[in-house]
Amino acid sequence: MPSNILDIKAVGKSFPGVRALHNLSMTIGAGEVVAFVGENGAGKSTLLKILSGDYQLDQGQVLLDGAEVSHASPLAARLAGFRLVRQEPEIVPDISVAENIFVGEYPSRSFGRVDFAAMRAEVTALLKRYGFAGLINIDAMGRSLSPAQMHVVEIMRALKPGVKVVAFDEPTSSLTSDEVERLFELIRKLKAEGLGIVYVSHRLHEVMVISDRVIVLKDGQQTGDLVTVKTDEAEIVRLMVGRELIHGFKRQETSRDEVVLQVEGLSSRWHRDISFQIRAGEILGFAGLVGAGRTELAKVIFGEYRRDGGRVRLLGRDSDIRSPADAIRANIGFAPENRKAEGLILVRSVVENAAMAIYARLARWGVLRTAQMVEAVGPVIRQLEVKSSSLSQEVGKLSGGNQQKVVLARWLAAGPRLLILDEPTRAVDVGAKAEIYRLIDSLAKEGMAIMMISSEMPELLALSDRIVVMRDGRLSPPIEKQDATEEGIVALALGTGAAA
Amino acid sequence: MTTRSKDGFLSRLTRFVGAENLSLIIALILLVLAVSSQTEFLFSSRNLFNIAQNMAVVGLIAAGMTLVIVSNGLDISVGSIAGCASVVCALIVTGSGTVAGGLAGGIAIGAVLGLVNAAIINYLRVNAVVATLATMSAFRGIAFLIAPEGRPVGVLDPTFALLGSGRFLQFGGFPGVPIAFAILVGVAVLAYFVMSSTVFGRSIYSMGGNPAAARLAGINLNRMRLWIYAISGALSGLAGVIVTARTSSGQPASGTQGLELEAITAVFLGGALLAGGKGSIVGSMLAVLLLAVLSNGMNLLGIPTFYQLVAKGLLLVLAVAIGQWRMAMAERRQAKLTAAGGA
Incomplete structure (x- = not known):
């Protein structure tokens, strides 16, 4: 050895x-x-x-x-x-292959001049030694x-x-x-x-x-x-696999009848032939590897990214959502994965962040008093037990779990029929996680249709009524809760072909 | 009892002014003390009248600029827009003889040029600084082009001149309130209401603080930008009209050059952040007052204009640096908090 x-x-x-x-x-x-x-x-x-x-x-x-x-x-x-x-x-797009290989460590001659001859000789030798000599021209530009x-x-x-x-x-x-x-x-x-x-x-x-x-x-x-x-x-x-399951949490039974979201043959830059449906009161879990296209699918449905083909039906009617504003009008909510980059306005208050998506609905003749905002989102924020010194505290000063609750409060206040959650408990501490699970559960109980993207197996298994697995822009058929196993889902996500 | 009601008033006042603007008030008091210790002329009613009158032009532009900067944009072309509006309004007043037409024309041309700025930013995807730097040059050129032979257009209408140098409430030794200043107060009150109590104003704060999150919350950024730059342009146009009325001539350049620097300085001094999402009309207006007193004081003390230019430049750097420093401190506090909280 x-x-x-x-x-x-x-x-x-x-x-x-x-x-x-x-x-x-x-x-x-x-x-x-x-x-x-x-x-x-x-x-x-x-x-x-x-x-x-x-x-x-x-x-x-x-x-x-x-x-x-x-x-x-x-x-x-x-x-x-x-x-x-x-x-x-x-x-680096506008320098040569040789320079790209030596970038940051250029061989030098006197007066700080780059020793291009030595660099090219060394790159040529490297490529030859490892059998890439015919594959790449050392003078080609990075962008080509x-x-x-x-x-x-x-x-x-x-x-x-x-x-x-x-x-x-x-x-x-x-x-x-x-x-x-x-x-x-x-x-x-x-x-x-x-x-x-x-x-x-x-x-x-x-x-x-x-x-x-x-x-x-x-x-x-x-x-x-x-x-x-x-x-x-x-x-x-x-x-x-085989992570600990979430203890002490069990989904409530909900009646599933009305189909809220129906996607048929959707295609986009990232997706091919995606079909699924979510009923009122149902949580559909989306499993898959990072980069499989789950976040992109959420954004296509929410109108942030373009849909190239297929149909999206909301409550039985064809929908033509071209922007997040359209989606919100169509009663869809979306809590993005990256709270700080896409979810929150860190320099603004808890109230503003929670009320942002319903400004137009709250206002009369475009006039919107702070008191109206507090009235609309205050109860929700209290219900979620967001820990902040006051409603006017800047969101950037809250902990990760409380920030996530503010994002959820926004959609709770808006009361959408379809809520898309992308990694709802990412970078959230254990205590807040449990609260967020109970909240998601109660939202489903009230009849919201929930599309939940998660990379945490225990979370998917505990919360989802059915689970679909995305891999390279394609979606598996749904797996019913009672048939879902961690091994089966991981195998589908990896594409190892093991039985699901 | 009396102290309690006084406290209530004080805390209400603090909330209105904004805690971050208290330093501005302190600076203003110090400045007034410094200047008045050197010359008693500062508090003369004629001088106060002058300060109020001088504030109007910069103040109107700074009000619009507050919207722009809070939305995380910038408009360097405001001075040139005012120049165009000045010429256009002079041509209308001399051509048609209607004061209202001149006023409306100046404001309208400002709004249109503002829309041009927004369109360049929105649809050609040019960064706001570069876009308005370009239009700063182009609009100034247009101002000279529409002025016959590129020369100032004289306006002799006495009613129109009231917009610039008119006053009301004049009695005894009191010189009265300049009409231009009253216009500024009206605009500032309206702008304050828009920023704090309308969907439009709230959305400006949202989009400035985080455009991606604002869009995902349903705010149409392009449409917002069209409105914001149109308003900034319209107010710049109004400022141009007032310059015309004061100087009795439509000026392509004189009187409107350098206004962008003063307006931008005022907004940053007033607590706006370079990164957007913060800033207030009250802060901007306090800063406009501070700048007006500063330049008036320097004039009274006989400090040459060249020093004043240097001082204005330094002030802009200082204003932005304070904002950046505040952000850094807040971030450090936040980092400490997480370090203490997360084990």
Whole structure:
């Protein structure tokens, strides 16, 4: 067994309200390919970002080739020999391939002049050594590159001298199967050269082909360290899932009859042939990986993004929603995933944020007194127990859970027939989560149709009446609550083909 | 008993003025003390009359600019719009002899030019600063083009001149209230009402604080922008009309150049944030008063105009820097709070 080239010891990392990594230890040997797998939010990205110096670790240490690395900055991590091949490489459009590969580290001559000759020679040698010589012209401009060529540039950046460990983050998401094969050849070559390889991917069949070991992460902890040849996809999925279910919470029974939203054959830039329906009082859960197109679907229905084809029927009538304003008039509400960027006006008060969507309804002749706003949203805010010093406090000064309640209060006050919730409990602490679940439940009980996008399995399983799974812009048939299992949903989301 | 009712009044006053504007009032008091210690002429009724009259033009533009800046925009072309309106209104008054026509024409041309600004920002997707920097030059050119031979257009109508230098409530030694100042007060009260108590005003705060969230809450940003810039343009046009009335001539440039700087400075001094979403009419108007007293004081003390230009530039930087510093402090407090709260 080769010596350890990367040693991760008891690493921990927390964000406000969330423990992203907990006491994580693992090793990677020279010439070994280790895959990291896990669901959304399991901690894979956080771990990569700590290794690459984007995040600082709170606890533990990282040893590279026996020496402790201070991952104080991305540059320090690079110099120490850890190189990350990012999923979406940053390519500068108006400089050449050679410059893109050396950007930030141009070889220099006297008076700070760039040594273009040395740079080109080095890039040519790199491309030749790793078999990409015929694929890419080193003088081509960044903007002219295909996605696969951009990937080559990103890989070459990583393989500049001094490299010890290369981490590939979802490397095959923009590659064709031929290109994937070529990537695997490269990885085998790097392996033979004695580098340590980290391979992060949702595509389990690729993991099975290329890796020597598989490390499974769940909720920031390691739940498995498996030798690839001695395991199978089913075992890996089993270790990825199985989070604790939500205790003490049970959905109330609701009558489902009237169809509120009916989508037939919807297509858009991101979607193909999407069909589903949600009845009054029903919660339809949307599962899937980050990037599968769930948020985009919510925005297409809400009129923020364009629909290219298909029909959207609201309460049995064809709807022609072209903007969020149209959607709100049609009695749809949407609580976006990213509260701070899309949900709230942080510099304005709790009242204003809660009343924003119903200004026009509250006003008479366009006149809207603060007192009218308080009257309309005050009871809702009290009902949700938003903890703020006063109704006129700035929303930016509230905690994450209370901010989310303000977003929900907005739609509660508006009383839509269809409410779209995108990750309703993201970055919300445990106590507030339970309150938000009860609230969603009572909204359904009152007859609201709810489209709930969530990446948290326990949440989906506990709240949804039916669950659909989105993968690469397509939607699975609905799974009834009693038939839904975490394994089945994850398998559909990953496309491993295991029985649902 | 008396102190309690006084407290109630004070706290109500504080709420109206806005806590963040108290520093502005303190600065104003200090300024008045400083100037009046050097010259007793500051409080002479003639001088107060002058200050009130001088405030009108900048004040009208600053009222419109408050809407623009709170919506997270900027309008640098306001001075040039006033120049165009000045010429147009002079041509109408001299051509038709109707004062009302001149007034309406000046305001209307301002609104139209404001719509042009908004259209460039909305549909050509040009950033507001660049768009209005471009129209600042273009509108000034248009003002010269419509003025016959590019020269000022003389207006001799005595009724029209009242808009600029007329007064009312004049008796004994009291010089009266300038009509132009009364117009400003009327506009400011209306603007205050619009910003604080209408759907339109509330939506301006929302879109300025976070355009993406405002759109997702159903606010039509493009339509809002058309209205906001049209109002800013119309008020600039009205300011141009007053300049015409005061100088008895339609001026393509003189009297309206540099107004954008003063109006923008006033709005930021009045508590608006560079990032939008904050600002108030009361604050902007207090800042206009402060600026008027400052430039009047410097004139009284015989400080040359060149120093005044430098001082105005510094003041704008200071006003925005204070706002940025406030934001940074608020963020730091927030970070501390989360660090303490989240374990």
